[in-house]
Amino acid sequence: MNNRIHNEVEDDQGEVFLDESDIIHEVTVDDEDLPDVGDDDDPGSDAENTEQPDDSTHIFSGHSDEVYSVACSLTDATLVATGGGDDKGFFWRINQGDWASEIQGHKDSVSSLAFSMDGQLLASGGLDGLVQIWDTSSGNLKCTLEGPGGGVEWVSWHPRGHIVLAGSEDSTVWMWNADRAAYLNMFSGHGSSVTCGDFTPDGKTICTGSDDATLRVWNPKSGENIHVIRGHPYHTEGLTCLTISADSTLALSGSKDGSVHMVNITTGKVVSSLVSHTDSIECIGFSRSSPWAATGSMDQKLIIWDLQHSSPRSTCDHEDGVTCLMWLGTSKYVVTGCVDGKVRVWDSLSGDCVRTFSGHRDAIQAISVSAHQDFLVSVSLDGTARVFEIADFK
Numbered sequence: 001m002n003n004r005i006h007n008e009v010e011d012d013q014g015e016v017f018l019d020e021s022d023i024i025h026e027v028t029v030d031d032e033d034l035p036d037v038g039d040d041d042d043p044g045s046d047a048e049n050t051e052q053p054d055d056s057t058h059i060f061s062g063h064s065d066e067v068y069s070v071a072c073s074l075t076d077a078t079l080v081a082t083g084g085g086d087d088k089g090f091f092w093r094i095n096q097g098d099w100a101s102e103i104q105g106h107k108d109s110v111s112s113l114a115f116s117m118d119g120q121l122l123a124s125g126g127l128d129g130l131v132q133i134w135d136t137s138s139g140n141l142k143c144t145l146e147g148p149g150g151g152v153e154w155v156s157w158h159p160r161g162h163i164v165l166a167g168s169e170d171s172t173v174w175m176w177n178a179d180r181a182a183y184l185n186m187f188s189g190h191g192s193s194v195t196c197g198d199f200t201p202d203g204k205t206i207c208t209g210s211d212d213a214t215l216r217v218w219n220p221k222s223g224e225n226i227h228v229i230r231g232h233p234y235h236t237e238g239l240t241c242l243t244i245s246a247d248s249t250l251a252l253s254g255s256k257d258g259s260v261h262m263v264n265i266t267t268g269k270v271v272s273s274l275v276s277h278t279d280s281i282e283c284i285g286f287s288r289s290s291p292w293a294a295t296g297s298m299d300q301k302l303i304i305w306d307l308q309h310s311s312p313r314s315t316c317d318h319e320d321g322v323t324c325l326m327w328l329g330t331s332k333y334v335v336t337g338c339v340d341g342k343v344r345v346w347d348s349l350s351g352d353c354v355r356t357f358s359g360h361r362d363a364i365q366a367i368s369v370s371a372h373q374d375f376l377v378s379v380s381l382d383g384t385a386r387v388f389e390i391a392d393f394k
Contacts, residue, residue, distance in 0.1 A: 052358050054359040055357045055388060056359040056386035056387055057095055057387050058094060058097060058386070059097075059384050059386055059387075060082065060090070060384065060385040060386075060387075062090050062092065062100050062102075063082065063084040063088065063090070063383050064086045064088075064383070065085035065383060066084055066362075066365070066380075066381045066382075066383060067082055067083070067084040067085075067379035067380060067381075067383060067385055068083060068084055068085065068109060068365050068366065069083040069084075069089075069110060069111060069112050069113045069365070069366055069379065070083075070113065070366045070367065070368045070377050070379045070385060071113040071115050072368040073136065073370075073371055074115055074117060074118075074119050074371055075115075075118065075119030076119055076136070076371060077370050077372045078093040078094040078370070079091065079093060079094075079136065080093065080094060080368070080370075080377050081113045081115070081122050082113070082379055082385045083103070083109070083110025083111065083112070083113050084109065084383070085109045086109075087110065087126070087128075088102060088103060088104065088110065089103030089106070089110045089113065089124050090102055090103060091134075091136070091139050092385075094370060094387050095375075095387065103122075103124055104141075105132055105144065106124065106126035106128055107126070107130075108126050108127035109126060109151075110124055110125070110126050111126060111127050111151060111154075112125035112153065112154045112155045112166075113125070113155070114155045114156055114157055115136065116157045116162055116164075116178075117157060117159055117160065119136060120137070120162075121133055121136060121162060121178055122134040122136055123155040123157065123164045123166075123178070125153070125154065126151070126152055127151035127152070129147075129148040129150060129151060129152060129168065129170075130145070130146060130152070131144070131148075131152060131155055131166050131174075132144050132145070133164070133181070142178070142181075143178065143181035144181075145164070145166075145174075145176045145178070145183075147172075147183060147186065148166065148168035148170055148174055149170040149172070150169030150170030150171075151168065151169045152166050152167070152168055152169075153166075153167045153168060153193060153194060153195055154166065154194075154195075154196060154197060157199075158199050158203050159199060160203055162178040162179045163175060163177060163184065163220075164176055164178050165197065165198070165199060167193075167194030167195065167196070167197045167208060168193070168194060169193040170193075171188070171191060171192055171193060171194060172188050172190070172194065173186070173188075173190075173194050173208050173218075174186050174187075175187070175206075175220065185220065185223045187206065187208070187216075187218050187225070189225050189228070190208065190212050190214065190216060191210070191212035192210050192212040193210060194209070194210050194211075195209055195238065195239055195240055196208070196239055196240065196242040197209060198243075199220070200265065201244065201245075201247075202248040204220070205217060205218065205219070205220070205226075205248065206218040207244060207251045208242075209241075209253050210238065211238035211239070212230075212238065213230060213234070213237055213238055213239065214228055214229060215227075215229040215239065215242070215251060215263060216228050217229075217268060227267075228268075229263050229268055229269075229270065233261070233270050233273055234261055235253065235257055235261060236255070236259070237257035238255060239253050239254070240254050240255060240256055240281055241253065241281060241283055241284045242284070243284045243285050243286055243293075244265070244286075245286050248265065249264065249265055249266060250262055250263065250264060250265065250271070251265055252284055252286065252293055253284070254280075254281025254284045254295055254297075256280045257280075258277040258279050258280060259277075260273070260275075260277070260281055260284065260295050261274070272307070272310040273310065274293075274303075274305050274310055274312075276303055276312050276315070277295065277297040277299050277303065278297075278299045279297050279298040279299035279321070280297060280298045281295055281296070282296050282298060282321065282323050282324070283295070283296040283322065283323065283324045283325040284296075284325075285325055285327050285334075286327075287327055288327060288329065289330040289331070291307045291308050292305060292306060292313065292348065293305045293307055294325055294327065294334045294348070296323070297321070297322055300317060300320055301317060301322065302315075302316040302318065302322050302325065302334065302346060303315050304316070304334070304346075304348045313348070313351070314348070314351025315351065316336075316346050316351055316353065318336065318342075319338065319340040319342070320338050320340040322336050322337070322338055323339060323363060323365060323366075324336065324337040324367050325337070326367055326368075326369060327348075328345075328373060328390065328393050329369075331393060331394055332347055332348050332349050333346065333348065334346045334348050335369075335390070335393075337364030337365070337366070337367045337378055338364055341358075341359075341360035341362055341363060341382070342357065342360070343357040343360075343364060343367065343378050343388060344356050344357070345357075345390065345393055354393070355392075357388040359388075360378065360382050360384065361382040362380050362381035363380060363381045364378050364379070365380060365381060366378070367379075369390070373390065373391075374389065375387050375388065375389060375390060375391075
C-alpha cells in the first residue's frame with residue numbers, strides 16, 4: 001500500500017485520496033514504539049525523553065561503538081580520556097563540546113585508561129596487548145610499550161613517578177619506565193588472566209588478582225612473589241576487582257563467586273570475609289574518611305560495610321546489576337553505575353539514594369570524577385560519555 005501511495009504522489013503532486021476499502025488493517029501505535037527523531041545530542045529530540053529526562057550537562061559522542069573506559073585527569077579539572085570498542089580513545093574537555101583529540105594506534109578495543117599522578121601522561125591499554133603513553137599537554141603519542149601476549153586488562157601508575165603497570169589476559173603483569181620507554185620487570189605466576197591490580201599507595205608493593213582465584217603480592221624491584229593468597233577461606237572463583245587501603249596494609253578483593261575478602265598485605269593472611277552478596281562482585285572501594293568499604297554486585301545491590309565488625313551497614317537496592325562505584329573524595333557519598341543505564345548517588349550513612357542521573361540508554365561501564373569533584377563522567381554501551389554535575393555532593 002505504501003508503495004502505491006508513494007508512486008501516485010510521484011506521478012501527481014496533487015492530493016492522494018484513500019477509500020475505506022483501501023484500509024487493510026488498523027494498528028494502534030504507542031508513542032514509545034515510534035522511532036527516535038533528530039539528533040541524539042539534543043536531549044529533547046525524541047519521544048523517549050518525555051519519560052526519561054537527560055540530566056547530563058554534556059554528551060561526548062565521538063565514539064562509533066561501545067565505550068568501555070574513562071579517566072579524568074587528576075590535575076586538570078576539565079580533561080577527560082575515554083576508550084572504546086571502536087579501537088579508539090579520545091581526549092576531550094568537560095562542557096567544551098567542540099574540542100576533542102583522538103588517541104590513535106590501537107588495533108583492538110581500548111580497554112583501560114589512567115592518568116599519571118602529576119597529570120602529565122596518559123596510559124592507554126588495549127586488547128591488542130599494547131600500552132601507549134600520551135603527553136597530555138600536546139595530545140601526542142610519547143611511546144608504545146610492548147610485551148604482553150594478550151589483551152591488556154588494566155593499567156595503573158606508580159604513586160610517585162612515571163612507572164606504569166599493566167595486567168594482561170596472558171596471565172602476566174608488566175612494568176615499564178614511561179619516560180624512557182624502558183621495560184623494567186615482568187611478574188609471572190598467575191594461571192589465568194590478571195583481571196585487577198595496583199601499586200600500594202606507598203609505592204613499595206604490587207598486588208594483583210586473577211581469574212585463577214588468587215591474589216599475589218609482589219616486590220616491584222626484584223619481581224619476587226612475596227605472597228600467594230588462595231584456597232579456603234579465600235575466593236573459590238576468579239577475582240574481578242581489588243582495592244588497597246590508604247595505609248598500604250590491606251587489600252580488599254571481590255570475586256565472581258560473590259565473596260569479598262580482606263587480606264593483610266604484610267602477612268598474606270585473610271583477616272576478614274564480608275558475606276552478603278549473592279552474585280558476582282563487580283566493583284569495590286575503601287572509604288577515605290571512615291573504616292568502611294563499598295561493594296557493588298550483579299545481585300543489584302550496593303553494600304556499605306563496617307569493616308571493624310565485618311558487617312553490612314546498609315544495603316542499597318538497584319534496578320539491575322551494579323557495574324562500577326566510587327567514593328566521592330572524603331565525603332559520605334558513594335556513586336554507582338548500573339546495567340540499567342542510571343548513575344546514582346548514595347548517602348553511605350543513611351543508605352538512601354539522594355540523586356539519580358538519567359540519560360544513558362544502555363549499561364554503564366565505568367565512571368570517573370573530575371579533579372575538583374564538580375563533575376562525574378560515565379561511559380556506556382550506548383556509545384556515549386555523559387557528564388553530570390555533582391558539586392552538591394562534596
